[in-house]
Amino acid sequence: MHVTIEQAEKAIEAARKRALELNTQMCIAIVDSGANLKAFYRMDDAWVGSIDIAVKKARTAVFFGMPSGQIGKLSQPGGPLFGIEHSNDGLITFPGGLPIVDADGVMIGAIGVSGSSVENDHAVAKAGGEALGVCDLPEHPWRT
Template sequence: MPRALSTLTLSDARRMLEAGEAKAAGLGIPYNIAVVDAGGALIAFARQDGALEGSIDLAIGKAKTARIFDKTTEYLAELAQPGAPLFGIGQSNGGHVVIFGGGVPVMIDDQIVGAVGASAGSVEQDIAVAEAAAAAISSIQHREGGQR
């Protein structure tokens, strides 16, 4: 029996970008925000006027990393420290893994349907923008527990 795959839609991604951009505006920082689907493919991307060029690939990389590992990039960063269980993970997947905060898996009805990545501010600000974007459509489980 075939399984149904749930994934984010372009409409979902647009709502997420809008929410992330609003959070970024509140911080006073122009942001790069990326949304990927359940397979990790880019659905939508926003680069606010003046957002750092170097953060384009980071936002996309954070979103893809959060999706392929189904964990926040903040949590992966903890696991990737010297002596931690996933030390070296940043060099996996052709070196395309981004392991600092700002990538968040997106869940609907306890199923991961994609992810969002944000980059341009501090790690804490990136996390806040990504979480705001995910919360626009998601049943996101924050850092305090659950899906990290």
């Protein structure tokens, strides 16, 4: 099951609202459960360098079914996943990418946000994901 464009638009709209509240300019990417781009939205004056980061955060989240920042905790020097960023044409492993899981625990895609501090990026991604009813992330979400 892949995220629909209607769902993607809803998530982007919620993320955009949160970004405005935080007075930030964000890039917001939605990918489906195959990590393929579904929708993308770049607010005016957002960093151009955030385009690729937003997409890669979303892809990273769906690649491993977990928040992008969770991987970053494990990929530090000396950590068990040091260097994992070299896989999959480049991962981004700091916060701002979140899987989108439906009510049945099925991962239908992910949202990635970049353009401000990682705290703000995460907050905006969370607002987007929650607009689709995501609550608790199961330990190992599956795809169908």
